[in-house]
Amino acid sequence: MKAEKRTSILDQIPSAEEMPEQALPTLVGAKREGWSRRRVLGIATGAAVATGLGVLDLLPWSKPRGATAAAYTVWETCHGFADAGSVCVPSSALYSGNCSGSWHRNDGASGTCYNLRYTHNPSSCDGNNAWKWYGGGTTSTRRMCSDGWYEYHDCGGGNVSRFSICRTAI
Template identity: 90%
Template sequence: MKAEKRTSILDQIPSAEEMPEQAMPTLMSAKREGWSRRRVLGIATGAAVATGLGVLDLLPWSKPRSAAAATYTAWESCHGYANASSVCVPSSALYSGNCSGSWHRNDGATGTCYALRYTHYASTCDGNNAWKWYGGSTTATRRKCSDGWYEYHDCGGGNVSRFSICRTAI
């Protein structure tokens, strides 16, 4: 009896160093140099940021001021906007930080986590932005009251939106 040669399962694994006898050429080619996933995402992120900044430029407060403060007008008397003891009413209005010279501010600012905006009312007082207050029966104070609006928003949920008055001495 002739002894049969036994082959191990390990003998059936092809060698990494020797080419098989009946090897067929492959259709695979070398890796092409192209855009990586990181580069594509970087370009997409840059385009998104540029688009976002472009949209922000369309907001009203990003535009240049349309009129200089010198073109605003003021009533010569209060026309019911004050009483004998109050200067520039209502007392609930914001009176701090909203003046640009003697007129209400018309600008804004943004930061990492906040946005604020001052808007003047060009013609709310019968076609005028402001009124002059010459004092009541209890004071000789003279003021110009230029009205507008103040808005503030931040990432922490802080929101303020209220009527404001620039009160200056005349």
């Protein structure tokens, strides 16, 4: 009697390295001609979003508001706002970080636990925002002094409100 070859269930699992004898080609990776449905829908969606944003930009409330530009004016002389030894007084004013160009800042910022604000004072010097200082008799320094306020508040109870001066060279 001839011995039968016993096959295991593991012998029925196809090999990952050898192609089966009767394998048919698949269409899964085949390159198609023309545009796919996904590409056409993507282009249509992009065009619809762009058109919608364009229409929203035409609405009146989407236009940026014009900045309220202050009419900054400068005194030609200090008129008692400086003495011979100091540039822009009082010396107790805040002098750092408060300039925007050559004028006092007029903006602010806030975060999770703080809020700060710079405001200019457009009429502090007899209707003017700034004055010029020509150095007195002891120096040739020339400065323009534009004044305002600095305010800072935080969650830890820190509160600062100080007169501040933007001091720039002229």
